[in-house]
Amino acid sequence: MNFSEDFLHYVWQFKSFDHFDLKTADGQNLKVIHQGFLNKNAGPDFNQAKIEMGKTVWVGNVEIHLKSSDWLKHHHQTDLAYENVILHVVYEHDVEIKRMDGSVLPVLILKYRIANELIEKYENLYLSLNDFPCAAQIGSVDQLIIDSFLSRTLIERFEQKTHLLFESLEEARGNWDETFYQFMARNFGFKVNALPFEFLAEAIPQQIFRKHKNNQQQIEALVFGTAGFLNHHFEEEYPNKLKSEFGFLQKKYTITPIEASNWKFMRMRPQNFPTLRLAQFAALILNSNHLFSKIIEIKDIKELSHLFEDLPVNPYWKEHYHFHKKALSVNTQIGKKSVENILLNTVALFLFAYGKHTGTQSYINRAILLLESLPPEKNAITDKFIEAGVKIEKAFASQAILQLKKQYCDHKKCLSCGIGIRILKPNTIASIIP
Template identity: 35%
Template sequence: MTFKEDFLQLVWKYQYFEKAKLRTAAGDELKIIQVGFHNQSEGPDFRDSVVVIDNVILHGHVEVHRLASEWKQHAHGGNPAYNSVVLHVVWEDDQEVLRNDGTAMPTLELKGLIFLDIWRNYERMLDYKSVLPCAHGLKDAPEIVRFSALEKALVERLQEKSNLILEILRSTTDDWEETAYRWLFTCFGFKANSQAMGELASLVPYRILQKHRDQLPVLEAILLGQAGLLPEDSEEPYVQHLIREYDFYRRKYNWDMPMKRQHWTFMGVRPSNFPTVRIAQLAAILSNAPNLLQSVMQDSHDLPSFKKLLKVKPSDYWQYHYSFGKPSERPSNSGVSSTALELLVINYVIPLWFAYGRYFEEPDWQERCFDLLQEISAENNHIIRRFQSHGWPAENGFDTQGMIGLFKNYCQPKKCLQCKIAQVLIKSESK
């Protein structure tokens, strides 16, 4: 059976092997006093371990490998971080390992010692045909374990998203107002046009739009013009006005290189999500919010207040159009839909709060993120339905965002042994 190093780490962590009359590869008597703390960063796999070898108590670290020869392959011998390793735990002792002083590294070979049930449970999990490898026992996992795994996956997901925000912050030389504005545009592009929206925001500084906040047509003209979505001419008076306005401000601000229409995705996108519609909605939001950062970080604190901030009607033209020159018979755009609003709170507001808390080292923002997520309805997508079909219902946005994090970072790449649910299932099934 093939296995990865993390399986052996799990075996050592929970001591899933016969420990009676343990001996090192050199034949010395071995007793394990303290397993150590699992190290998830660089350095030995387990820190602050305590073992007794040949009646000598040793305090130090434990390194785990499939093969003893991997010590040399990974160049641990020349790394000072590994000088305090007191035990090398391996599946197979295929090569003697020497310390820097020339003495042999004490080695424990696990081949033939691991509990058979652990092997079976691990193999069953990896070979399970479901995209959720632990689906067979998911509903039986203790609720506290599922919550712990969910919370961990959620925090990791928020860290990933907040990393993107902090990258924008660095590019704006720590300008939080500009960062909040650019992140809003990125999120408003949803999947199809997020990159193009982010590029548009970088072409039009927030401070310029603030100058014209009380002139909605000017905001539309600037944004749609820089997006490369304004037609060259039109028979519609309002569009003619936008063209003239953009031409004036393009000259005023020396904008020579607007985006091109091919930067944007229309094909396969619902009309309500066309970039023209989303840009018109963004213009309305910016016109309605005196200061975007203050509105997000101070003035709004719960789901109703964010819905009020983000659900504003665009100009009259865009209430009857999805694109230029093609009017609809009925009102087509009354603002962002309820579903899209909640997605924006999930993808825009909460990561921004989380990033802000990380940057200023204010952990209360994380709790605020959790509280706001619990106000949001549970999402309904193929990932959530998979968990629900195996007996794990989702009640709110906290649950669904955690499930998405679990699926993408653990289930899909089959990093089962790094997930608390799988660890507990293997442990409980082996009893």
């Protein structure tokens, strides 16, 4: 018996056991009219089951255990919530259980009624040492079944991220533009520098930028000064002007710069250096006043992309990756992949969250449509699923796969996964072991 109680929940819920000549442990004829509904809260495992025993139809709860004695082990004999259990479903029956009134609790024994094929499939998943439990089997599952469950995991991913977004929105006193600015800043860090970008957004609220929206030099001075990159002696005119400008603005707004050491340069391509990202971020701020308000108005996906393209990055950065490092030629614009990353991780999320917040389905639909239009992410996780035979053709699927891996595969929740349930489904009912 190399399985958990959850496996028996699955067997009961999906009626994956032999129903021929069902009887209780004491010999009563038994018929399962309805197995009930899985209870994920405290109390009996299944509610509102309908069971016929003898000539009587009973409606009530069903409790499931590996062994009958688990009833006593879990102290159900003293819990009134279990007094309306009409059937005790067990793998092994090792002790007679009585209710508080002294009546014997009817028992259904599943030990010889579960197909060997099903047990073997479960053990193959549960004991798997692959990158995810069903790596060896998922390739045989119909893609429609996979896509159907991925639709669910994508919504789960959005829901979880939306919860965190709403917490930030509350801290920003319901200001969507400010909250979007904070999330956008973090996204500009692209994982490696996400945290210092977050510190930057906390140190200098968007409302300060708005007061200088028509002055490129002041916007850039605020960005680089707050980022901690202007605390040096410079030989070139441009950084010296920024330094002088920031000295005034810092006193005016009582800005505390973050430590420049927070920014990561090691093992990065120059095109991804935080200094160039900060220049692009300053250009986006300069180019896009009330950016979130624009995003919720734009319905065309190409037009959304244009918001992050052709940014007015200072010409200084065409020959620099850093204030102290000159280069021959630098592409100052955000790359296509980076724009897609922003649309995927920030824009789509905010459209979904705003739709949830306002009760407007059209924004939720636009978020999903956006993911369906973007190419999939390429990473170690998606690569493993592709190797196993899963088609991941759009960002919709890659995002859903990340959620599937994190919330189901990593915890081996195969019995709660639509893909795992399909893999476990027996092709035939195995013979009963005498």
